[in-house]
Amino acid sequence: MADPALKSPHMPGPQPVEKNTLRPVPTSQTAAPPLLSTSRYEIGDPIFKLAVLACALTILALLGLIVYELMFRSAMSWHAFGFKFFVGSNWDPVQEQFGALPFIYGTLVSSLLALLMAVPLAVGVAVFTTEMCPPILRGPLSFFTELLAAIPSVIYGLWAIFVLVPILRTYVQPFLARTLGWTSLFQGPPYGYGMLAAGIILAIMIVPIISSITREVLTAVPRHQREAALALGATRWEMIRVAVLRNGRAGIVGAVILGLGRALGETMAVTMVIGNRPEIAKSLFAPGYTMASVLANEFSEATGDVYLSALIEIGLALFLVTIVVNALARFLLWTVTRGQSMRANLA
């Protein structure tokens, strides 16, 4: 940012100015003779630049380190099982047979279930706050959303165990089984714990993320688009549909995908309610298992190198999927806001 200013013809370059005003500028080491501090000024900038560059390079190095460690430590499992690892559904640490399909299935189903519930709600909330919310409510509403993002997932899990699961077990699941049991999605004993509980708690967790980013996207829609729609005689709802939602389409999809990325990697709350059984069941009442929760439950107890390596391979798969999903989301959001700084990184 500062570069062009320094190079512009109106600005004096830094070097000559420094030499003229060496003495008046105090340094922390005033005891040093002035001549020495001349050289210190000249090396100060390169040293500073190197130091902050090193910090910035840490970020690149971290990503490299993650990729390297995951690939290096999962190599044994990759050699032993190859691609079969991702299509096999037998997870047997005792026989050292590892197939990750039940976990992949559980991760996908619970996340999609969460999106199904969260997206309409989140978009609705975003539309409400940008288009029809009385200004008095806007502040508290955004503060509340911020607060929600700050609740640790272990607390969501705690609440789910003691409130959500009993409610599901006694009221919701018997009701669903009675009314929609024929679809085979809602069959079997109502444990409470299971895929449905995981989907609901995930939905509660990702609504704030999706709605806050959608809100930013909708706010970025130019005012004159709205005014044009209204001038053409559109009602408020038609204006929202034609001018706001259609213009923000790509950004909303980006927000949804970002929420998906969050749901895929969510660990604690899901682990606490999904039931943790590595099986693929059709019914949403049945217990399942996700990639993140198998890591949480079994990693510190994994005995044997192949077992550990298989778990790390699950971690690698999870990592790659979330990278792709997040990159896609960032790209979509970027096309909407044109590189404008998004607060999305805080969500």
Added chain:
Amino acid sequence: MTGVATLTVILVLAPLIAIFGYLVYRGIGSINWAFLTQTPKPVGEPGGGMANAIVGSAFILTIASVVGVPLGIGAGIYLAEFGRNRFGDSIRFTADVLNGVPSIVIGIVAYSIVVLQQRHFSALAGGVALAIMMIPTISRTTEEMLLLVPQALREAAYGLGIPRWRTALSITLRTATSGVLTGVMLAFARVAGETAPLLFTAFGNQFWNLRTDQPTAALPLQIFSYAISPYDEWHRQAWAGALVLIVLIVSAVAAVRFAVRRGSFGTP
């Protein structure tokens, strides 16, 4: 349609209010002096508390901040002052990508670079895991805050012959202090409640520990293991722990909001 939109707001707010309300209700009912001052008792014995976990969390978070905050701020300075180019963009993108990496995967990495070298679970490994999560967030917010500082301020400093490094540290960073601190506190609040990356790094401990190379208790870990236990007494303590955790996090965030609002940092 207005009704539908309003309904979604109610549907979204309901569980959130329920979570907060129930948390406060159960937490206040379970918290007491012993909880805040004692270590866990064995199963079946009543009483005991999470004092070691509260201190352990603070310890791990201190390690994480010592490692993560300077690196994050340094990277933010680089992005704001030198990073207006392709290379800067690639770092920015990498930071955003790192932000989306599931925390449990970060735990695996901390496990393999610290635990496997030290040969046992440790507070250091937990701190490193949390630091890895803090760095991208802090660097991006620091950059945003530094960019808000008017260019004229920098130019004035250069005009006085102040070298660039001095300008960046004493003028730009100084001006943006409260904004940068907000970013740091938000990152801090975010990792304070993290459980997944600590499961196989800090691991948890029933006793006091303030050594970096030993397993250490952490509040979120303790809440997790008590919540999935079958004992009512432990459930009670899990709620009390959750209340303590949320109060710590919310007060950190609120303190920052308050400080920023009162601070001298005017948005240009």
